[in-house]
Amino acid sequence: MTISDPDFVPGVELSGALYEEAVRPILRDVFPGLRYTAARVGSGSEVLGFDTARSADHEWGPRLELFLAPADRDRYGADIRLLLAERLPKRVRGWPTNFRRSDDPLDPVGRMLPTEGPVDHRVDVHEAGAWLSERLGLEWAGAVPADREWLTVPQQRLAEVTGGAVFRDDLGVLTAARGALAWYPEQVWRYLLACQWQRISQEEAFVGRCAEVGDDLGSALVASRLVRDLMRLCLLLERRYAPYGKWLGSAFGRLAVAESLAPSLRGALAATEYRVREGHLGDAYEAVARMQNAVGLTDPVDPGRRPYHSRPFLVLRAERFARALARTVTSPELRGLPLVGGVDQWADSTDLLGRPDAVQAMARSLGRGVPERAGQ
Known part of the structure; x- marks a missing residue:
């Protein structure tokens, strides 16, 4: 893909089109009554609203996060991924829904690539609580984090969870979390x-x-x-x-x-x-x-x-x-x-801040992280 073809649209808008024009009708037809959340959250410049045509060169395109209840994630998650691979349109608003995943360890990114076969798409299926725990580095239980817990979460991660857009939320977990994390106590x-x-x-x-x-x-x-x-x-x-x-x-x-x-x-x-x-x-x-x-x-x-x-x-x-x-x-x-402050007031290594386990370990060593649980 080149950055000039097709016309650029903001990534969150493109994700909304992917959901409304493709994912939503497919799920309605095959899994009627399934309760789920559809959103574009997490990593990506589009989630923060900073994407441009240049962003299309990697890890950008028609992307979506689907969140299911834990039992539904276990029961239907793999089937939904295969279903979408077969039935998603090849393009949305002119942009390919297929991504080529790089095997190069020095360039481990995905790029849009047209295909005539099944789509290797970027509609990822999660359970909301587990996804939030992984993104934040905290055990998400639905409550506002304790005061000291806030100090261990990089602001970039908080922006990724509270930014982007939610297109549907039957479960309510993600919307509640975004409200709880909208700003610091x-x-x-x-x-x-x-x-x-x-x-x-x-x-x-x-x-x-x-x-x-x-x-x-x-x-x-x-x-x-x-x-x-x-x-x-x-x-x-x-x-x-x-x-x-x-x-x-x-x-x-x-x-x-x-x-x-x-x-x-x-x-x-x-x-x-x-x-x-x-x-x-x-x-x-x-x-x-x-x-x-x-x-x-x-x-x-x-x-x-x-x-x-x-x-x-x-x-x-x-x-x-x-x-x-x-x-x-x-x-x-x-x-x-x-x-000393929150983690990104005393550390600015991208590799460190992208590893919640390492951040928690360092915060504990400084005496202000989440107490380590027995057995860890």
């Missing part, structure tokens, strides 16, 4: 905000210190890290889960604050002189500090920049915001924790 939110301000406080003075010793490249590098942390902080303040690196800027660009804040962030990244870089960062610090005050979670904190101790570097002293927020954390599960 307030105490978790307060704690994560405190931790994000703490991250900024740890490096804001280094922009000047690196420049002072003649390391302008190092100064620019630290500034870029601070820009990233400010963007993630804005997503937290506007109650949006932060996606992984490829889509972080796109997600930030959809925020209400983006238009006014982006010039300062771009200026800090583009600056070739320290004082210019410091000025743009200071403007950004103050703007985000005012955002924090406007949310009303703490008494107002002075949003003005100031010297770093006796050194000639102008910073926000972001720890003031971290401490103010930390004082409002009353959850017994969170109030005694260091200001």
Whole structure:
């Protein structure tokens, strides 16, 4: 397939067409009365709403997740997959429903490929509870996770579960889970905000210190890290889960604050002189500090920049915001924790964050994960 043929449509729309025009009538005819959920959730740029024509080169196309009750999944799951392989149309909205699965371990992706035979489709059949447990790394039992459990789930995973679209939900499990996971409980939110301000406080003075010793490249590098942390902080303040690196800027660009804040962030990244870089960062610090005050979670904190101790570097002293927020954390599960935060505030390896078992093990080692169950 090429990215110009056929005309691009957003992937979630394409998945909806696959369900309405093909999967739904087939299931109605062969399994009348079957209760199920049909959705496009999980991995994929289309679930987050960031797909473009370029996305069609791999792991994109007419895809769907079907969720059955546990007994129905065991009884009908394999039959449904075979049925759809035989009866799905070869194309939906011009896009092939057949995927060629790569045997190359260095390129293990699926790509759409026309076929005249049975369709190797991407309609996957799951049981909702098991799927949620696998995606989140938690034992999903239908209840809102405990406060400390939230800290072990990457925001990318939360976005994948709560994004996309649900086309039908007879079972109600997925819709209930999406509602429960739509955003952090307030105490978790307060704690994560405190931790994000703490991250900024740890490096804001280094922009000047690196420049002072003649390391302008190092100064620019630290500034870029601070820009990233400010963007993630804005997503937290506007109650949006932060996606992984490829889509972080796109997600930030959809925020209400983006238009006014982006010039300062771009200026800090583009600056070739320290004082210019410091000025743009200071403007950004103050703007985000005012955002924090406007949310009303703490008494107002002075949003003005100031010297770093006796050194000639102008910073926000972001720890003031971290401490103010930390004082409002009353959850017994969170109030005694260091200001380290959720897993993607202290780790950003894609390979790690994509392995819930490894994330849970690391979180337990830091004393804030889900307690290990007997026998594990």
